Amino acid sequence: xxxxxxxxxxxEATGEWGPPPAPVAIPRTSRADVRDAAGTxxxxxxxxxxxxxxxxKGTSQTLKxxxxxxxxxxxxxxxxxxxxxxxxxGLVLRSEFVRKR
Numbered sequence: 001x002x003x004x005x006x007x008x009x010x011x012e013a014t015g016e017w018g019p020p021p022a023p024v025a026i027p028r029t030s031r032a033d034v035r036d037a038a039g040t041x042x043x044x045x046x047x048x049x050x051x052x053x054x055x056x057k058g059t060s061q062t063l064k065x066x067x068x069x070x071x072x073x074x075x076x077x078x079x080x081x082x083x084x085x086x087x088x089x090g091l092v093l094r095s096e097f098v099r100k101r
Contacts, residue, residue: 032078040100042081044073048098056088068101069093 008017034042037051047070054063063085073082081098083091 034074034078034081034095036098036100037096038099042072042074042095042098042100046072047101048072048081048083048093049101050093051097051099054093054097056091059088061088069098 007020009020010017036042036048042048047068050063050065050067050069052065055061056063067085069083069085069091071084075082075092079095080092081095083093085091
C-alpha cells in the first residue's frame with residue numbers, strides 16, 4: 001500500500017519515503033468540436049459573422065451585428081475562438097455569438 005503525504009510518497013513494501021511519482025501526461029489526440037450559434041462546426045481559418053452587437057472590453061469599440069471576422073483560430077476552450085480585427089489585439093470571441101459564413 002502506498003501513502004501520500006505532502007510532497008513525498010511512503011511505500012509500505014520497502015518502508016521508505018520517496019518523491020511522488022511523476023504525473024502522466026495525457027496527450028490530446030483530438031480537439032472537441034467547436035460549434036457556432038447555429039450548431040455548425042467551426043475550423044481554423046473559417047470566417048464568421050457576429051449575431052449581436054458586442055462591446056469589446058478594454059476599448060471603447062463596439063463590434064456591430066453582421067461584422068465579418070476572417071481567419072479565426074480555435075483555442076483549447078471549446079467555447080472560445082481567437083481572431084484578429086482591425087485595431088483590436090488579442091480578440092477572443094465566444095462561439096455562441098458567431099455564425100459561420
